[in-house]
Structures are given as C-alpha cells and as structure tokens.
Amino acid sequence: MRNVVKPLKGKTMNQFVPKLFDVMKGYSKKQFVNDVIAGIIVAIIALPLSIALALASGVGPEQGIYTAIFAGFVISFLGGSRVQIAGPTAAFATIVAGIVAQNGMDGLIVATIMAGIILIIMGFLKFGNLIRFIPYTITTGFTFGIAVTILVGQIKDFLGLDTSAYTGPTIETLDKLNAVFKCINTFNWQALVVGGVSLAILIIWPRFKKLEKIPASLIAVIVSVIMVKLGMQAKTIGDLYTISSKLPGISIPHVNITMVKNLLPDAFTIAVLAGIESLLSCVVSDGMIGSRHKPNMELVAQGAGNLVSALFGGIPATGAIARTAANVKNGGRTPIAGMVHSVTLLLILVVLMPYAAWIPMPAIAAILFMVAYNMSGWREMISLCKTSPKSDILVLLTTAVLTIVFDLVVAIEVGVVLTALLFLKRMADVTEVKSWKYIGDNIDENNDPDNINLKQVPKDTLVYEINGPMFFAAADKFLDIQTVSGSKAVIVRMRGVPAMDVTALRSLRNIHAVCKRHGAVMILSHVNEQPMSVMEHAGFADEIGRDNFCANIDAALEHAKNIVEG
Numbered sequence: 001m002r003n004v005v006k007p008l009k010g011k012t013m014n015q016f017v018p019k020l021f022d023v024m025k026g027y028s029k030k031q032f033v034n035d036v037i038a039g040i041i042v043a044i045i046a047l048p049l050s051i052a053l054a055l056a057s058g059v060g061p062e063q064g065i066y067t068a069i070f071a072g073f074v075i076s077f078l079g080g081s082r083v084q085i086a087g088p089t090a091a092f093a094t095i096v097a098g099i100v101a102q103n104g105m106d107g108l109i110v111a112t113i114m115a116g117i118i119l120i121i122m123g124f125l126k127f128g129n130l131i132r133f134i135p136y137t138i139t140t141g142f143t144f145g146i147a148v149t150i151l152v153g154q155i156k157d158f159l160g161l162d163t164s165a166y167t168g169p170t171i172e173t174l175d176k177l178n179a180v181f182k183c184i185n186t187f188n189w190q191a192l193v194v195g196g197v198s199l200a201i202l203i204i205w206p207r208f209k210k211l212e213k214i215p216a217s218l219i220a221v222i223v224s225v226i227m228v229k230l231g232m233q234a235k236t237i238g239d240l241y242t243i244s245s246k247l248p249g250i251s252i253p254h255v256n257i258t259m260v261k262n263l264l265p266d267a268f269t270i271a272v273l274a275g276i277e278s279l280l281s282c283v284v285s286d287g288m289i290g291s292r293h294k295p296n297m298e299l300v301a302q303g304a305g306n307l308v309s310a311l312f313g314g315i316p317a318t319g320a321i322a323r324t325a326a327n328v329k330n331g332g333r334t335p336i337a338g339m340v341h342s343v344t345l346l347l348i349l350v351v352l353m354p355y356a357a358w359i360p361m362p363a364i365a366a367i368l369f370m371v372a373y374n375m376s377g378w379r380e381m382i383s384l385c386k387t388s389p390k391s392d393i394l395v396l397l398t399t400a401v402l403t404i405v406f407d408l409v410v411a412i413e414v415g416v417v418l419t420a421l422l423f424l425k426r427m428a429d430v431t432e433v434k435s436w437k438y439i440g441d442n443i444d445e446n447n448d449p450d451n452i453n454l455k456q457v458p459k460d461t462l463v464y465e466i467n468g469p470m471f472f473a474a475a476d477k478f479l480d481i482q483t484v485s486g487s488k489a490v491i492v493r494m495r496g497v498p499a500m501d502v503t504a505l506r507s508l509r510n511i512h513a514v515c516k517r518h519g520a521v522m523i524l525s526h527v528n529e530q531p532m533s534v535m536e537h538a539g540f541a542d543e544i545g546r547d548n549f550c551a552n553i554d555a556a557l558e559h560a561k562n563i564v565e566g
Helices: 007-014 019-026 029-056 061-078 090-124 136-159 173-182 189-207 216-229 257-289 295-311 321-329 335-358 361-376 378-387 390-405 408-430 472-480 502-517 529-538 540-544 553-565
Strands: 432-435 461-467 489-496 521-525
Touching (some): 019 061, 019 335, 029 061, 029 090, 029 335, 061 335, 090 257, 090 361, 090 408, 136 173, 136 189, 136 361, 136 378, 173 390, 216 335, 257 295, 257 408, 321 335, 378 390, 390 408, 432 472, 461 553, 472 502, 489 553, 502 521, 502 529, 502 540, 521 553, 529 540
Parallel strands (some): 489 521
Antiparallel strands (some): 432 461
C-alpha cells in the first residue's frame, strides 16, 4: 500500500513563512558574497533615486533614504520573494505630495500606517491572488498618468524657474503647469545646461555595456555637482532643504477621528498600489530567476515595511521593479541582498548624507524625467489604443486623464466602477434567451442527448434555451420566456448557464408563477452545479419539484410528453 501525502495543509502553512527562511537551508558562502556585492550595487543605484523620489513627494531628501533603509530591510526580511528590493517608488509621488500638502507629515504618517495595516489584513485574508483582478487598463492608465504628473512637476527645477513670486496653488498637476507658464520669464539657462548634461548622461551612459555596472544616475549626479562647483548657477538640494545625517527617532503622529476618516481613501489607494506594484515586481523577478513568490506573505511584508517606514520618518514603500531587476542582474538570489542594500544605505546616510546638499536640482529633475519616461509605458498605451475594444480604450484614457487632472484616488475609483459597469454590459450582451422553432415532426437521430438538431417536441409544450450567465444585468431578457393559453409544459434548457444570482432566481420564480396560473408545468433541463446550488439554498428546487429537473433535453422532452398525455 502506498503512503498518501496531503500537501494542501502544509502548503497553506508554508505560504506565511518568509522566503528568507526557505532559502537559508542550502545557503552557501559563494552566494553570500554574490548577495553582498549585489546589495551594495543596488544601494548605489537606490541612493539618488530615493532622494529624487522623496523630493518629488514633497518631503525632505533624507526621508527617501529612511524609507529604503527601514522599509527595504523589513520587506526583504519578511517578504515572499527571493530577490525583491523595496523602497520609495514613483507610483506614490503624487499621492504622497498631496497628503503632505493638505495634512502635513502627521497626515502622511497616519495614512501610511493605515495602509500598512490594510496590507497586513489583505495578506492574512489571502488577497494576494486577487490583486490580479485589477484590470490591466486601469494599471496602465494610472501609471501613465503618474508619469506625466512627475514630468510636469519637474519642469520648474529643470528650467531653473523662480516661482517665489507665484501666489497660485501648486498642488495639482494643472496648477504646476500654470505656474511654469506664469514664471517662464525667470528661466535660467545655466540650470538648463546642468539638467541637459545630466539627462544626456542618463540616456547615453547605459548604452556602454562595459560601464553598465556603474549607475548612470550616480555619474549624472557627480558631473552635475562638479559643474555647479565650477561656477554654473543652479539651485542645489542644500539651497532648499536642511539635510540631516542623524538616524531618525520614532515618529508618533497626532491622530484624531476626523484625520483618520479623511485619510482612509488615501490609505486604501496606497495599500492597493503597494500590493499591485510589489506583486508585479515579484512576477517579473520570478521569470528572471525561475522561482515562485508567496503573494500573501509578500503583502504582509509590505504592510509591516510601511508601518516601520512611517514610524521612522519614511514615506510609503513597495517593491521597485528596476532595482529588483538590477539585484538579479548583479547576482542577488536571496533576501540577504535586499538587507545588505538597506544596511549599505544606512552607512551612506551616516557618512555621506551631508554631501547630498551639493546635488543640483536640475540633476534631480533629469533623474525623475528618466523615471517618468521608463514608467510611462507610452508604447503600450499606443498599442492598446490601436488594438483594444472601445470600452477598454475608454477605461484606459479615463484613468490616465483623471490621474493627471485630479488625483490617483479619483482615477482608481472611477476606473474600477467604469470597468465593472462595462464588464456587466458585456456579460449581459452575451446572455440570450431564445425560443425553439417548431418545424414538423422530424426526430434527431444523433446519439448526443443534448444535441438539438430537430428534436420532436410534444404538443402544448414550449421550449426555451438560455445561454450565458443569469444575473441582474440580464434579468430583463428573461421576460422573453412566456407561456400561452393552452400550454401544459414549459421547458427551460439551462445547459449554457454557468452561473446565476438571486435576481435571476427571482425572475425564474416569476416565470414559474406565470406557468402555474396558466396551468403549465415548468421543467428545467441540464441545470449546472452553481445555479442548482443557488436554487437549493433558496428552496426553489423544492418549490418547482425535484421531478421537474431533468439531466438533459431528451429527458425533459420525455417528461413533458408524459405530462401532456397525463
């Protein structure tokens, strides 16, 4: 006798074990060296990006480093991926900037803590696999919108504009664009040269394969610092921000019920974005190393990382696809690499952070231009607009425009509602109710009992066929099922009905009531598992009579014949 193994229970328990503990079983000294090297290289890449993304988010440069250090370490330690690198990302820039502008740092801390709690709950409720139900058109649309928002927000620094005399609002994207037009007369050509050189380096440097190990952003920062030190006039980070190299203490925000209510939509948006982007990054990295991540553990880790980041003065964090890919390309294969990346940034913070004050703002703008370009997916946008159905294009463009004109919360809410409505319409369109045509007494000789080629229908019997899901959006179509005076049996063939809801069941009850008034018996043919379950739970199966459920159309016709001849 063979032993029977039951893997499901173990698999369920194992999905909440961090990937770090799985990979340490066969960990080698060689892999440790590779992880350390990869972690250091990724930290060098993350340094200018973390600073740039923090500034784009409306917070100080060191807060981007805090995020990469604390959230990055926790997410690598607890995460469900072997190679995920977490930290601040461009997806959060606009929403974080809006929260800070309206509610200050306390508001951001509260929103990030709530987002962390939501992510942890989502993980333990096993929502990891449900993230894939967010439509691709929505993610593509708001990603493009975020890219445009980031680009517009950096025009001012790239051109060296002086907006101190501008008194209008600068929170929304269109407001920032308006400020650029109003202050264009303060254009600084030297700042543009610094930004242009930085942008050229970011574009050209990666083309040299032998130099790809050295981050282009680091070279752009060094060259721009030298240009300013040699006399080019451009504002630096130190001109606008006070930079501290001290480790942060725990930040306890001032919280009240009104703040929690106001920030809850933002917290949900941060949580959903973090979940989508981190799991997308996991899927990409899985394909690069031939591994499989644990989606629910990854959500729990993202939640814990955001909690810790908020408490130590950071901003929202998630998995960063570009940094994760760099980790893989440089030999990182375990969460140790992500932890080394965070420790390296911690050392840089303590030793080198004061020198970040030298970095010119046009160089930061150039880095963010490249971030916006890389994340925009403009080629995919064009392709979708050319090849997709009109309804999908509508969702795509609506989400993108709302992200740019209003904010991410509005864009996602409207996008999801619009997608749901369009999906319901599509499902309703494919649901049809049709009556059989009666053309004589020819009998089908095919052995398939569900083949409807010329069946013999008993007299005083009506046959209707339903194809597609029976649900509320298609309920009006069930009115096509009618009885006529003198009918003794009405067959409803449901072979093509995969699912039904209570609204459709109510319609069936109404049809059954009409049949009873006319003295006809309703017969249901080939009822699938889910519709049958709905009918049984609602008591409709007993109401209509178990004898009036038939396995196939031949059995239903025979049953109708017996009733008619009764």
